[in-house]
Amino acid sequence: MAPDRDAAARMFGLDGRVAIVTGASSGLGASVAGALASVGARVAVVARRQDRLAELAKEIDGLAVACDLSDPDRVGSVVPAVVEGLGPPEILVNAAGNMFTTEPAECEPPDAIRRTMDLNLVAPFLLAQAVFPHMRALGRGSIVNVSSISGRVGVPGIPQASYAASKAGLSGLTAELAVQWARHSIRVNTVAPGFFRSEITGPLYESERAAEYLRRNTPLPMEGTAQDIVGAVVWLAGDAAGYVTGQTVVVDGGWTAR
Ligand SMILES: NC(=O)c1ccc[n+]([C@@H]2O[C@H](COP(=O)([O-])OP(=O)(O)OC[C@H]3O[C@@H](n4cnc5c(N)ncnc54)[C@H](OP(=O)(O)O)[C@@H]3O)[C@@H](O)[C@H]2O)c1
Incomplete structure (x- = not known):
């Protein structure tokens, strides 16, 4: 029998x-939006910076939806705007995230803890709730949350307690939603990146000492990039991962394997 040379491409297609x-105005979210569009998806890009979103939306023939996701009262505007502009969503990638304090845990201000939770955990949960009825009506859907290895292990020398808690929360949310929504063929997974250069981590890489610390603790001999994470997100978004749900996939160059 002749090999079906297009079979793999079809598994990763999102026509x-x-x-x-x-989080599509920079870093990982922007790379993911471009990659999803390149395999056929019609992509709505969400973040605060309207100018960057408009530019990317034009490039990928998508839709820009500006929203401050750290305000739970505004998150509800996103999905209706997408439904009106593009139609019912079948894929949700929660990549927006930030760190609001680098204080040691015992000194983290309550306001920073709350802001971290609102953006990194509450917004993905509210967005998942908002896409749910559309995915249920379609009979399928894929939600991919972006957490961090700091949701799984402590990172010596880089204090981030509330950030770590918010990211670990995403893995718990992922498993629970996966089980509750499996009957509707809605899959929910998380990708947990290690370190890569972006706006958030920029200051870290500016210090040669910190950059050397990251190199020393990463078994693979090269620096991670947003593109290294994109593959896992695209895989989880589509049919290639059709039987994968409730999982946290770590993409960290081996950091947590040590
Ligand atoms: N870089 C790393 O080493 C690393 C490691 C582990 C996990 N991560 C995670 O990966 C994800 C992407 O981060 P990145 O490294 O690509 O950083 P990034 O370039 O700083 O991207 C963060 C994105 O989140 C958006 N965002 C921030 N606050 C927002 C708000 N209040 N409302 C709406 N959007 C908001 C930003 O857009 P606006 O500023 O335009 O709103 C931006 O598009 C994050 O969840 C991060 O926690 C990153």
Whole structure:
């Protein structure tokens, strides 16, 4: 029998599927939005910076939806705007996230703890709730949350207690939603990146000492990039991962394997 040379490409194709990518004005979210569009998805890009979103939306023939996701009262505006502009969403990638304090745990201000939770954990949960009825009606859906290895292990020398708690919360949310929504063929997974250069981690890489610390603790001999994480997100978004749900996939160059 002749090999079906297009079979793998079909498994990773997302022709015509509507996707929402948060945090798409820079870094990982922007790379994911571009990659999903390149395999056929119609992508709504969400973040605060309207100018960057408009530029990316034009490039990928998508839709820009500006929203401050750290305000739970505003998160509800995102999905209706996507439904009106592109149609019902079948893919949601929660990549927006930030760190609001680098104080040691015992000194983290309550306000920073709350802001971290609102953006990194509450917003992905609210967005998942908002896409749920559309995915249920379609009979399928894929939600991919972006957490961090700091949701799994402590990182010596880089204090981030509330950030770690918010990211670990995403893995718990992922497993629970996966089980509750499996009957509707809605899959929910998390990708946990190690370190890569972006706006958030920029200051870390500016210090040669910190950059050397990251190199020393990463078994693979090269620096991670947003593109290294994109593959896992695209895989989880589509049919290639059709039997994968409730999982946290770590993409960290081996950091947590030591
Ligand atoms: N870089 C790393 O080493 C690393 C490691 C582990 C996990 N991560 C996670 O990966 C994800 C992407 O981060 P990145 O490294 O690509 O950083 P990034 O370039 O700083 O991207 C963060 C994105 O989140 C958006 N965002 C921040 N606050 C927002 C708000 N209040 N409302 C809406 N959007 C908001 C930003 O857009 P606006 O500023 O335009 O709103 C931006 O698009 C994050 O969840 C991060 O925690 C990163």
